[in-house]
Amino acid sequence: MSLITARKLSVRQGDKTVLQNVDFEIRKGEIVTIVGPNGSGKSTLLRTLIGAVTPESGELNRKTKLRIGYVPQKLFVDGAMPLTVRRFLDVPKRVKNSEAEAALDRTGVAHLADHPLNGLSGGQFQRVLLARAILVKPDILMLDEATQGLDQPGSAAFYQLIEELRDTLGCAVLMVSHELHVVMSASDRVICLNGHVCCEGAPDVVSAAPEYRQLFGTGTKGALALYRHDHNHDHDHVHEHDHTCDHEGAH
């Protein structure tokens, strides 16, 4: 079952076309990761799919009463406010103790319920944000660079948790990430975005991919990723060969 479908989505931010002719679909239980360079429109796509940004053109359909659990990239917490983890889960809506405990337990931070929010490590805080996101019993979890600032083992553990949550809750997961080398194994499908969809498909982990390096740089120190193209859908441009990312910009 399709949860969100977008066809030929174009989105402007200010006087710039940020997304052009983007086709997107996510189905029940799928883990989809969006990757792309800085400024390629990943957050804008997420915000458009949620409904926070109105597309300039194209079609966007969300399943009726779609419940979205959103884990933001960053969340500013006022250090002067002595908020415990448990109380934080009551914002913006009060939740039952049993539900709060279950959510914290699922994300592995039940022992932190009475701790002040501003004393948590980055990894602990992300798990608390995740607990808050699953409280809404989401059909889809959306995570925007949720592991930024975590070390590699911390990120890997976080993605493993995401996979477990998908399996136990049956929700779909849509992630934005730079960390291909750790995120890939958890993804059913990867969408490579650069203003438009460059390529998309099941992830194939490969030791070296020059096309990827050209698009993203060499920051992953050889732990590169290659994507298999999905030839079942139409692109607005022609690919000359399989198994590569197209690294031309959309604009």
Ligand SMILES: Nc1ncnc2c1ncn2[C@@H]1O[C@H](COP(=O)(O)OP(=O)(O)OP(=O)(O)O)[C@@H](O)[C@H]1O
């Ligand atoms: N509200 C806005 N007003 C004007 N321009 C915007 C706005 N939001 C985003 N942009 C521009 O749109 C482009 C895409 O931004 P977006 O945040 O979607 O990219 P991104 O791929 O998520 O980037 P990053 O990896 O750096 O987070 C950027 O050039 C950005 O400056």
